[in-house]
Amino acid sequence: MIVSILLSTAVFIFIAVLLVLYFRGAFRRQPDYSLQRVPSPTADHFMAAIAGLSDSIELPGQITHFWSDIATVQAERLKAIKSAQRSIQFETYIMTPGQRADDFAEALIQQSTNGVSIQLVIDSFGARSLPKRYWQKLRSAGVEVRFFNAFSWRSPTDFLARNHRKLLLVDQSQALIGGAGVSDMWDGVGEGETAPWLDTEVCIKGPVLTRLRGLFLQHWLDAGESADLSGVDWQAKTTAADETLLVTSGKDPSYRGSSIRALMQLYALSASQRLWIASPYLLPDRNTRKVLIKAAQRGIDVRILTMGSLSDKPYVYYASRELYGELLRSGIKIYEYQPSMMHAKLVLIDQDWISLGSANLDPRSFFHNDELNLSAAKSVLVSQLEQLFHQAFLKSQPVELTAWRSRSLWQKLYGRCSLLLYWQL
Structure with missing residues (x-):
């Protein structure tokens, strides 16, 4: 009797998931970018072409700092917060109880006490483990806190869309963008981890901040709040130090159209x-x-750095490994990072182009989440990213096709079962 009830429940859930995916368009034919004579990253019109096809925007600005050490990333965030004179705006996905969250709250409360206007947009799912008293303490100090896309029975499937951006805006002088959440997990405290997580952050300045502030205010308005535009400098001046940056916001993606997916392709x-x-x-x-695969077949050196078995989501790790076969057979090199969780989101194209931010190479970043990526041509970061990749490759296990084929039956079953939920991974 119990077995029959469990089986019926499982079938019902499976059918319900399929129906949700069907009505959200998961099985709709997706755009296939069959483009010829795509301009190279060295072409003068490359950025304009990429911007137009990926719904991105070109703006002047400067990447002034790049960090790949988690302790430094967290310290620089606090330093930026403490430097604020007028305003702080912050949005993120993951926040969990711990020292990092406590340090973050302490810095915000101190600045709010000093008269700094502070607005937070926190993902309601990613921060679900933080108790209400944490937010009450912030609000009591004058910090404005809003939650992105809280669950509603009026539109339950909308809850699948999350805010995956990590953006800190301080005054109208600087912005920090990267992939790290506000959590002790990034310090490498998980079982088996021997080092902090690998993740990155950049500091940018210049007129591009106006666009980033607008992106933040879109989410602020989505949370049902009014926005005061009187203090925003919409006519920020360019300087000789500014380069052209490409901002890809990936807002409200769908199976038919995804800025992040277009950008990656x-x-x-x-x-x-x-x-x-x-x-x-x-x-x-x-x-x-x-x-x-076609890039690898053209002779391009395609390498992918990804997480190893020390993953914060083991089911995603084993699901990912089920897709390795065709990639490896085409000559793509896959490296699984060993010391801890690999959480960086980076792209390095030829010797000329870099991209970084919050977006992963997965369905959630392509079709569900609001993301934020920053790209630049001929950036000073090319050599720094190249060095970071080389160091990470040395700390990784290259995946060999023969070893992948001999993975255990348990791993295959785990991975295949996880892939049943592919569109939500």
Whole structure:
């Protein structure tokens, strides 16, 4: 009797999931970017072409700092918060109880006491483990806190869309963008981890901040709040130090149109020498896999740095490994990071182009989440990212096709079962 009830429940849940995916368009034919004569990253019109096809925007600005050490990332965030004179705006996905969250709250409360206007947009799912008293303490100090996309029975499937951005805006002088959450997990405290997580952050300045502030205010308005635009400098002046940056916001993606997916595919199509990608969650859809495979077949040095078995989501790790076969057979090199969780999201194209931010090579970043990526041509970061990749490759286990084929039956079953929920991974 119990077995029958459990089986019926499982079948009901499975059918319900299929129906939800069907009505959200998961099985709709997706755009296939079959483009010819794609401009190379060295072409003058490359950025304009990428911007137009990926719904991105070109703006002047400067990448002033790049950090890949988690302790430094967290320290620089606090330093930026403490430097604020007028305003702080922050949005993120993951926040969990611990020292990092406590340090963050303490810095915000101190600045709010000093008269700094503070607005937070926190993902309601990613921060679900923090108790109400944490937010009450912030609000009591004058910090404005809003939650992104809280569950509603009026539109329950909308809850699948999350805010995956990590953006800190301080005054109108600087912005920090990266992949790290506000959590002790990034310090490498998980079982088996011997080092902090691998993740990155950049500090940017210049007129591009106006666009970033607008993106933040969109989410602020989505949370049902009014926005005061009187204090925003919409006419920020450019300087000789500014370069052209490409901002891809990936807001409200769908199975029919995804800015992040278009961006990733266009990078693969444009590469002429190398395409190095760092993505912890490696679950590219069929069309993206095809584009990556074709790049490798053209002789492009395609390498993917991803998480190893020390993953914060083991089911995603084993699901990802089920897709390795065709990638490895095409000559794509896959490296599984060993010391701890690999959480960086990076792209290095040839010797000329970099991209970083919050987006993964997976269905959630492509079709569900609001993301934020920053790209630049001929950036000073090219050599720094190249060095970071080389160091990470040395700390990783290269995946060999023969070893992958001999993985255990348990791993295959675990991975295949996890892939049943592919569109939500």
